[in-house]
Amino acid sequence: MALAIHFHDRLQQPHAASLREETLRGFAATPKQVSPKFFYDRRGSELFEQICQQPEYYLTRTEERILADAAGDIREIAGPRSDLIELGSGASRKVRLLLEALHPASYLGIDISEDFLRSSTQRLAADYPWLEVHAACTDFSHELALPEDFASEHPLVFFPGSSIGNFTPEEAAALLRHLHDVLPVGGGLLIGVDLVKPRAVLEAAYNDRAQVTAAFNLNLLQRIGNELDSDIDPSRFAHHAFFNEAESRIEMHLVSRQAQDVTVEGRCFHFDAGESLHTENSYKYTLHSFAALADGAGFDCRAQWTDPRELFSVHYLQR
């Protein structure tokens, strides 16, 4: 049997070019920074899957539990749906619960990591022969362009994993507003959002004992070394992650272990000893603060689910 994946190359982004431009711009900025979207080359996507299995990283496990428990509710409140669109689909594990609960006719996975997207959508197509599977490799952080032959009257967008946390609240509001505007009336958004909690629990999740998160963070430098003309040496940097309570976000940094000069694409950048390269923000919301954000973007907040410890939340928003 042929597994027909509709792969929408047309939507592809010029990755190499944007990595080059954004790295040069970020290294020249004060403080130095690079966008977390560049974590996800193949190795980075694999490391992220490993992070999700670490005992300290409660997010994935808890979200899966919430979705499994809420599947019946979700079917009642959000279903029936003809098309399911997943943003940041990664390994596409959690969406299986929704595919089984909602039984949509088609699925569109959108992710920035191309080969990861290909293999995970292929597995979905193999496991769900009744499902029409589409894949689009694109950076949806600026604009969500849907393939033309994916016109959908009853779409449900699934945005799991608290990936919305990578955006500042202002950017998150703009992204939600954009999603609201591209959805037809009645269209739904099911979104996973990590919650504020005691510092020790948050910081442990981003400083796992097996140091997978450290490897994930440092892999960004490896990627810069692999894909760009650069002499950057990851062993000269250290992983640093902490909760910035005033901003309600985990921050991840790569701290220069020594004073050093790094060359990228013919340009030289100086790092002082202890100077940091800011690689990620992961914002944490309360049930109330997220509902207010969604409401401000024009959505109708129809339902929220959480776990007994209120570690994580899933929200159903409707246009």
Ligand code: AVJ
């Ligand atoms: C995919 C953005 C939700 O912020 O928890 C995991 C990425 N970074 N460990 C998160 C991540 C470090 C993750 N998100």
